[in-house]
Amino acid sequence: MSTRSHVKHFFLYYITPLVSKIKLVLNYLIGLLPDSSITDTYCCRTDWTLVSKMGSIFRSEEMALAQLFIQPEAAYSIISELGEAGCVQFRDLNDEVSSFQRRFVNEVLRCNEMERQLRFIEAEIRKDSINIPDVTEVPKAPNPREIIDLEAHLETVEGEMKELNDGAVGLKSNSLEIKEFKYVLEKFRLFFSDQNEVNVFDSAQVALTSEENQNVTGRLEFVAGVINRERVYGFERMLWRVSRGNIFFKLFDIEAPLEDPINGKEVYKAVFFAFFQGEQLKTKVKKICTGFHASLYPCPTTAEEAKNMLADISTRLEDLTMVLNQTQDHRHRVLISVAKDLQNWTVMVNKIKAIYHTLNCFSMDVVKKFMIGECWVPCTDIPTVQKALADGSSTCGSSIPSFLNVISNTDEPPTFYRTNKFTRGFQNLIDAYGVASYREVNPGLYTIITFPFLFAVMFGDCGHALIMTAFGLWMILAEKKLIAKKKNEIFRIFFGGRYIILLMGLFSFYTGFLYNDMFSKSMNVFRSQWFVNSSRFYPEDDDEHELLPKANYHGTPYFMGIDPVWQLASNKIIFLNSFKMKLSIIFGVVHMIFGVCVGTANFIHFRKYSSLFLEFLPQLLFLVFLFFYLVVMIFMKWIWYSGELDGWIDEIVIEHGTSCSPSVLIYFINMFLMGSSSPNDGCDEYMYEGQKIIQIVLLLGALLCIPVMLLGKPLYVMFTKNKANKANPVTIRQNGGTNQEAEGKADHQEHEEEEEPISEVFIHQAIHTIEYTLSTVSHTASYLRLWALSLAHAQLSEVLWTKVLHYSLFLGTIIDCVLIFVAFGLWAVFTVTILVLMEGLSAFLHTLRLHWVEFMSKFYVGTGYLFQPFSFKLILEEDSEE
Structure with a gap:
């Protein structure tokens, strides 16, 4: 077996499985493990396929623009399934249509009415301090037939609540009138208890008869009633002015507060008696009482009659209190039974409203047999969307299947990262500065x-x-x-x-x-x-x-x-x-060099290979030649120079001791000024041989990087302008398994850059170069914090x-x-x-x-926008926060 075969065998059977296991471990540590506690931010799936999605946190996921062709009768069920999955972001295809001219505006208005009813019921429950239990299991969106039943049930509950409220208000109003009448009778007995009725009226009549009207005769009359305490001052002054002082006014405060039957608040009132003469003045007094919302009550003429009326009023008040308590108990039982289902109703209504809002973003085809919608979807979630389409169609029993079609486009897709509760906090720090551009x-x-x-x-x-x-x-x-x-x-x-x-x-x-x-x-x-x-x-x-x-x-x-x-x-x-x-200088320089190196991943991914040599390389060399050399000198000083004092005990001068330890800052300043400093006696001027020449070379090298950063990219754009017009758009495949969309976007960006006037390219590059060179110095100093x-x-x-x-x-x-x-x-x-x-x-x-x-x-760059999917989970979370 040849050497090449041995190497191939080694990589195939040893290295490849090891790399796969490392990927699994890294995915687990990064937080892509999908369980009930650590789950995706948007996609609510819990299968183990997420573990294989390496790079979702390193770079945003590939997105595809898809068209959904849905049967109208299956539209509601399909959107409900997509809302549960939470992995598509719909685009509004009816921007030119107002909200009141859309297809499902009546359904949205019905949802608004149900939300109003739920808010009314919740307010009544809160008024009675009844605990509303949380949702143990989030219900799914009801089907259209169940929506009608829910709407009817909420209307029934609202009607019953209003009927109970009206009955309770009527009973409380009667109870308030009886209580006020009771207080009037009590104060009446208190006022006339120790005096003879005729003598009192006669004395009041004498007090009200002026010297000019001594011939005026007639029996003294009075009115009794109850008024709010805060209106007593104005009420008394108005009576005095209208009657020109011919009214005898007596006031008694009611110590216990009375409940307002409308809003249930406690108010403090007072009982008043007003004595006067004449029918004309009596009419004026009653009008003033009406204007100040004072309640007038008839009073008996004798103490015995007042006693009998007080006993009768007390009996009626006890009966009314018993009826009112029974009414409150019935209302409380009804509210407790309603409170158990209130959160479930709220969730269902929110889901229904979200579905119809989404359906209003769809358009109809020419023959009006399909509803067409466009949405951004992660390429890895396309099977999930297809499954939701099939499940929604089967739920409503549609015979014609709905389908998905991936289309090519030149719009910038949204940025989507799969985060969990561990990585979400760090990602929010980055998004607060600016959302990453697509695939950045x-x-x-x-x-x-x-x-x-x-x-x-x-x-x-x-x-x-x-x-x-x-x-x-x-x-x-x-x-x-x-x-x-x-x-x-x-x-x-x-x-x-x-x-x-x-x-x-x-x-x-x-x-x-x-x-x-x-x-x-x-x-x-x-x-x-x-x-x-x-x-x-x-x-x-x-x-x-x-x-x-x-x-x-x-x-x-x-x-x-x-x-x-x-x-x-x-x-x-x-x-x-x-x-x-x-240490701060070392960490700062290393951190900045790492930031410059990270940019190479963007250049390679977007196939801007020219930027590697015209932007990345001069930027890196400029930073290394100047500030990384400063770091090198710091380490050289730590390693080469000991902490011993030269000749401090034995009168021996040590070559690399404390007294000969140089100042790195002075070296760095002299490097820019091309100067030198005089060392101590017996010490070398430089740390090593040829340091001055090396520093001059590094300084000249850093200065040469500036014109490369300034003119490199504009000249390259100018010389390759004709070739850029030959770029062809690339479409992505339906399975979304390749990176062709990102490539097409990169070609589109390069095409835009090349079509930009060359003068603009020179200006932008000059600004970028000046900003980088000056900020390198300021950023290094900033790490001193x-x-x-x-x-x-x-x-x-x-x-x-x-x-x-x-x-x-x-x-x-x-x-x-x-x-x-x-x-x-x-x-x-x-x-x-x-x-x-x-x-x-x-x-x-x-x-x-x-x-x-x-x-x-x-x-x-950070000029992107977040992927905001249609997700019931996110909608409910936002609603609970509000």
Whole structure:
């Protein structure tokens, strides 16, 4: 067997199965495992074919524009099946037709009427504080015959509710009148109890008779009634002005509130008595009472008559209260029985309305025998759509099958990613900046790792990370209970990013362990490798020491992270400043280079091979020649130069020691200025031989990349303009198994670019080149926020420890011990609110900016639009949120 056969046999039987298994594992980790808890965002299928869909999160799925030819009698059932599947996005073919001129406008109006009835019934149920149970099993959309039954049933329930309400309002109105009459009689007896009736009227008559009208005779009359307290002031003033002071007015407040029979609110009222003379004045008083909505009641003329009327009124009130209670009990039982099915009715009505809205987007063929609709559908879901067409036709018993036809087009398809509850949060971060263009590389895949890591670089503290991890883990473990509860907007945002919070906490614990920082204190886990000979180098009473490598160092590094002895060093800030600043530069340059390299996947996929040499290569070389060289110098300085002080003890000058350690920043500045700096005595000017020549070559190489980026693509477009006109459109096959649609779109985009005036191409490329070259410098400096926020977080944590909690630990008296609990409470509150919440939010926003601006600007276009399928699940979720 030849060598070629051996290689072929090896790849066929060993490498290929291994790659297949790796794909399965990656799909599982990415979150494409379809089970009841981790399911697709849109497609509600639970078969294992999803596991084979590698790349759905790396690049949006291939979409096909399909035409549906549906029998009118089967249209309702088919759209219902497609709504349950949730994998097609319909296009409106009746844009020029108003909403009131469409085919199914009457059905939509009927659904609106049923929604109004359901809102009325729900309001009545809420009014009685009856619990509405959630839906245990989501019902399917009813068929047209069941819709008629549901409509009739809702109308019956609404009629019964209105009848009960009208009866209850009438009984409450009668009860209110009887109660008011009872209060009037009670106040009447109270007012006339200790006085003789004739004497009272005579005294009132004398008080109302003025000196000018002493000859006027006539019996004194009065009216009694009930009025709202807030109207008493205006009512009394109006009576006084109309009668010119010839009215005797007496007011008594009703202590207990009375229920309004219309809205059920409690109102406070008062009983009044108004004494006057003359029929004309009596007419005016009654009109004023009517205008102020005061209720007038007849009063007896004698105390005995008042007593009998009060007894009769009390009996009638008891009978009416008993009838009213029975009516309320019956109403309550009816509402309880209705509440059990209210959510199911609401779901069914929402589905019915969504179906008819979708059918209004269809058009009829010429002979009006088929309904035609257009929809975007993922190529892998075409069999699902075909199955829905067959099931819908069989459900209604249609003899003529409905079918699907994939058509070619030049419109940009929507962007669709299959996400689950783990990847959805990271994808939302990307979509908030801009939805990826069709088949563009998705940054969301890399964000799963890079986002929590860059956050952790700024938030590195083991203690604070444990708090954040515990919060994220609690939301994940209790997510079923939290989903069932109604959440406010702020907590809904935290809950949606629960997996992001968990990963940020775990990564922060890792970086905090490397920083050796837990609530601003260090952990001596692997035993410090430093020692201090204070008898030789330092006074014995010093609390802090400056760590000098040759005098204090054992010679072996700390096993992992930063040595805990730096917590006691006076030069800790200087060391951490240098260390974290260099780390931020390294991470930033590597992150930007990775972003430039990711763009190659777009160029290769869309077959823009010229951009690989005219855009990607000069951009990468420009970044490598300048800033990656800076990273290389940082590592060279760390490796070549030791921490020993040259000749500090033995008067021996060491070639690569601390005194000869160069400044990388000075080298980098001199590289641009082509200058030099004078080294220390006995030290070399450069780190290695030929450094100056290499730096000049790298600088010239970076400068040569600029004209390539500026003129390369415009000149290429200008020279290949004639060839672009020969491009042929490519149609996709019905099975959707190839990438021909993406190829056709790429050809279409290249054709548009080439048809663009050459002057526009030069202008756009000049803007892009200037933006890239200038932003490279600013973006590299922007990554210094990793260093700045990390130091700020550590210093703020140390301030809280030393100024709040540290002093209380050394108090000795019993009374002072109580202050320890107070100090610990303050420290805990400040730690959670300031360091975890506020600092965490600040680090989150800075990390978001690093991804949106510094990373994604290197390759991401983000001019697409999301795939929004017709899905009952999404419709019900949006309705519940509203």
